[in-house]
Amino acid sequence: xxxxxxxxxxxxxxxxxxxxxxxxxxxxxxxxxxxxxxxxxxxxxxxxxxxxxxxxxxxxxxxxxxxxxxxxxxxxxxxxxxxxxxxxxxxxxxxxxxxxxxxxxxxxxxxxxxxxxxxxxxxxxxxxxxxxxxxxxxxxxxxxxxxxxxxxxxxxxxxxxxxxxxxxxxxxxxxxxxxxxxxxxxxxxxxxxxxxxxxxxxxxxxxxxxxxxxxxxxxxxxxxxxxxxxxxxxxxxxxxxxxxxxxxxxxxxxxxxxxxxxxxxxxxxxxxxxxxxxxxxxxxxxxxxxxxxxxxxxxxxxxxxxxxxxxxxxxxxxxxxxxxxxxxxxxxxxxxxxxxxxxxxxxxxxxxxxx
Numbered sequence: 416x417x418x419x420x421x422x423x424x425x426x427x428x429x430x431x432x433x434x435x436x437x438x439x440x441x442x443x444x445x446x447x448x449x450x451x452x453x454x455x456x457x458x459x460x461x462x463x464x465x466x467x468x469x470x471x472x473x474x475x476x477x478x479x480x481x482x483x484x485x486x487x488x489x490x491x492x493x494x495x496x497x498x499x500x501x502x503x504x505x506x507x508x509x510x511x512x513x514x515x516x517x518x519x520x521x522x523x524x525x526x527x528x529x530x531x532x533x534x535x536x537x538x539x540x541x542x543x544x545x546x547x548x549x550x551x552x553x554x555x556x557x558x559x560x561x562x563x564x565x566x567x568x569x570x571x572x573x574x575x576x577x578x579x580x581x582x583x584x585x586x587x588x589x590x591x592x593x594x595x596x597x598x599x600x601x602x603x604x605x606x607x608x609x610x611x612x613x614x615x616x617x618x619x620x621x622x623x624x625x626x627x628x629x630x631x632x633x634x635x636x637x638x639x640x641x642x643x644x645x646x647x648x649x650x651x652x653x654x655x656x657x658x659x660x661x662x663x664x665x666x667x668x669x670x671x672x673x674x675x676x677x678x679x680x681x682x683x684x685x686x687x688x689x690x691x692x693x694x695x696x697x698x699x700x701x702x703x704x705x706x707x708x709x710x711x712x713x714x715x716x717x718x719x720x721x722x723x724x725x726x727x728x729x730x731x732x733x734x735x736x737x738x739x740x741x742x743x744x745x746x747x748x749x750x751x752x753x754x755x756x757x758x759x760x761x762x763x764x765x766x767x768x769x770x
Contacts, residue, residue: 503526570588572585613657732751
């Protein structure tokens with residue numbers, strides 16, 4: 416099973432083609448030193464915390480009664496502001512998906528318009544929203560531009576699908592505008608290509624590409640544009656880097672020959688360490704912060720969140736009442752966000768941070 420932030424768009428494409436209250440204390444490593452705060456956007460039937468910055472501001476999205484998706488930003492004081500990208504469609508599989516928030520509170524993400532075409536957006540901390548399309552992006556349903564990361568300098572990376580349904584990475588940098596790329600070895604077959612997932616403050620980017628044999632490979636693109644390819648252990652044909660920190664340590668996950676997922680950590684010198692949460696049949700690394708703490712989620716009989724500390728210790732994290740937890744983001748202070756489902760299958764966002 417392949418899940419995670421990047422694969423959400425793939426799941427959504429497939430579907431389209433086919434038609435704050437404090438709870439009990441629980442610390443990341445020492446009970447009593449942190450608490451869960453539940454995040455529910457008023458009127459939402461599902462809320463997801465997608466990204467948290469160093470100030471503790473959270474960007475996320477929620478689903479309304481009509482199954483349309485909208486963005487929100489939650490300030491450190493708990494104030495929730497909702498927003499929609501101009502031109503976002505209303506209805507199932509349409510709307511606005513924030514994916515990343517930087518240290519200044521600027522947010523990026525993507526939206527689907529009424530014709531099911533994807534477009535990128537950038538929202539300033541003051542609330543103004545700019546929409547954009549990568550040059551060459553397709554204009555048919557489920558094609559378009561998908562922004563996934565904004566760094567502290569305001570540069571944005573992601574990928575776009577062209578008119579032939581081939582994926583390409585892109586970088587949008589202020590006055591420099593757009594640049595795009597294909598990883599060496601990426602196939603130009605429809606549905607294949609190059610994906611960019613995350614970017615650090617220096618402009619180093621991580622992503623993946625699909626070759627002509629349908630195998631997924633990871634890459635690290637340096638600020639000067641050089642590509643460093645890397646793969647998981649030999650029994651893997653699917654590797655998805657998800658996050659890169661300021662030390663250029665990378666986390667993500669890969670599938671083994673039995674199609675079960677394992678987390679990994681790759682350091683700047685190329686050392687790749689694999690890991691699994693205790694009792695897990697699948698482990699998905701999602702984000703790594705400046706201290707080398709990794710968050711994500713794993714599957715045993717259900718999904719649980721986890722925190723992996725730099726010494727390799729893995730702690731399970733589930734908000735009270737959860738039957739399914741996915742942790743998606745951790746900031747430089749160790750505050751965590753994501754979402755969980757309760758026994759009524761309702762999704763709630765959450766924040767886990769020290770008091």
